Amino acid sequence: MNKSLRGLLVAVVGVAALAAGVYFGLLRTPDMEGQDGATLLALSLPNAAGVEQSLGQWPGKVLVVNFWATWCAPCREEMPEFVRAQSEYGARGLQFVGIAVDQADKVEQFSKEFGLNYPSLIGGYGAVELSKTLGNRLAALPFTIVVDRQGRIAHTQLGPLKPDKLRAIVDKLL
Amino acid sequence: MAYPPTSIGSPPRPLPRASAWAAGLLSALALAAALPALAQVNAPLPVDKAFRLSARALNPETIEARFVIADGYYLYRDRINFSIEPAAARLAVPPLPEGKVKEDQFFGKVQTYRGGLIVNLAVRDAKVGERVVLKVESQGCADVGICYPPNTQRISLVLPAANSAPTRPDEPAKKSWFN
Numbered sequence: 001m002n003k004s005l006r007g008l009l010v011a012v013v014g015v016a017a018l019a020a021g022v023y024f025g026l027l028r029t030p031d032m033e034g035q036d037g038a039t040l041l042a043l044s045l046p047n048a049a050g051v052e053q054s055l056g057q058w059p060g061k062v063l064v065v066n067f068w069a070t071w072c073a074p075c076r077e078e079m080p081e082f083v084r085a086q087s088e089y090g091a092r093g094l095q096f097v098g099i100a101v102d103q104a105d106k107v108e109q110f111s112k113e114f115g116l117n118y119p120s121l122i123g124g125y126g127a128v129e130l131s132k133t134l135g136n137r138l139a140a141l142p143f144t145i146v147v148d149r150q151g152r153i154a155h156t157q158l159g160p161l162k163p164d165k166l167r168a169i170v171d172k173l174l
Numbered sequence: 175m176a177y178p179p180t181s182i183g184s185p186p187r188p189l190p191r192a193s194a195w196a197a198g199l200l201s202a203l204a205l206a207a208a209l210p211a212l213a214q215v216n217a218p219l220p221v222d223k224a225f226r227l228s229a230r231a232l233n234p235e236t237i238e239a240r241f242v243i244a245d246g247y248y249l250y251r252d253r254i255n256f257s258i259e260p261a262a263a264r265l266a267v268p269p270l271p272e273g274k275v276k277e278d279q280f281f282g283k284v285q286t287y288r289g290g291l292i293v294n295l296a297v298r299d300a301k302v303g304e305r306v307v308l309k310v311e312s313q314g315c316a317d318v319g320i321c322y323p324p325n326t327q328r329i330s331l332v333l334p335a336a337n338s339a340p341t342r343p344d345e346p347a348k349k350s351w352f353n
Contacts, residue, residue, distance in 0.1 A: 069323070071321070073278060073279075073280055138220055
């Protein structure tokens with residue numbers, strides 16, 4: 001092959017790979033997937049009563065960590081499904097944990113109103129910065145991280161996690 | 175073994191013709207060009223791109239703030255706040271224009287802005303020629319089902335003397351070579 005043609009081909013493939021990276025990278029946040037979730041599991045945040053709770057307190061379980069807020073309508077929309085999934089899969093080792101970008105009183109009220117059957121910890125706006133280090137580049141909500149039984153990040157998702165998708169991911173890990 | 179094997183593998187292929195290469199290159203180029211465009215359509219925008227804020231001083235006492243809101247994104251009317259620095263200056267914010275009423279299953283009737291928003295803010299007790307910083311807090315979401323936390327954007331501008339032309343946002347102070 002002619003040298004300049006080969007150079008051009010390499011450049012084109014490079015541009016295509018970069019574009020594909022941008023495309024898929026922005027739709028999903030897969031760069032964290034497969035990585036060790038130790039940083040996440042080492043976190044400790046207060047619950048609505050002010051008692052510190054560690055995310056590492058459920059070793060061996062499949063953990064679904066959901067960053068949300070009471071002011072975020074799409075977050076509220078998907079939470080009844082999380083409540084259903086917690087009841088359905090809880091005994092098999094699934095544990096949901098919310099991290100609220102919100103105030104304790106609002107979270108408490110919401111938890112009662114919606115009958116949340118899993119803990120929601122209070123992260124305040126600082127939780128947004130935290131989620132950025134875990135792959136939430138746009139710092140938007142909802143943002144959800146699924147951690148497998150071995151403590152590895154199995155899935156990260158910006159935006160609603162549709163029931164079918166959630167079940168497909170969880171079924172594989174349990 | 176008397177003879178070396180004679181038919182292992184396929185015979186060397188003829189080199190592809192130049193036209194085949196050109197077609198391949200063109201398809202790769204088309205793909206490379208299309209992917210970022212697709213990404214722009216589908217990928218959510220960073221908050222400052224979803225809600226682009228600009229501001230300019232119309233006269234010594236008026237700042238025009240303008241949001242350009244990307245398609246598929248909206249701002250909540252009651253979550254927009256304007257303030258100004260230094261603290262000695264004051265801002266009189268008029269009632270914001272009526273937004274589009276949205277019946278939200280959680281928040282009841284809420285007003286949202288789509289497309290854009292222009293607000294003329296009255297500035298009091300600021301010195302002419304003074305550099306001020308307009309702070310705008312806003313909160314919005316995207317139809318794809320994500321919301322951004324409240325976001326504060328700042329625009330620095332200089333209040334012009336009366337009868338001078340409006341300043342552009344973030345216009346650097348003009349430097350004279352003779353001073």
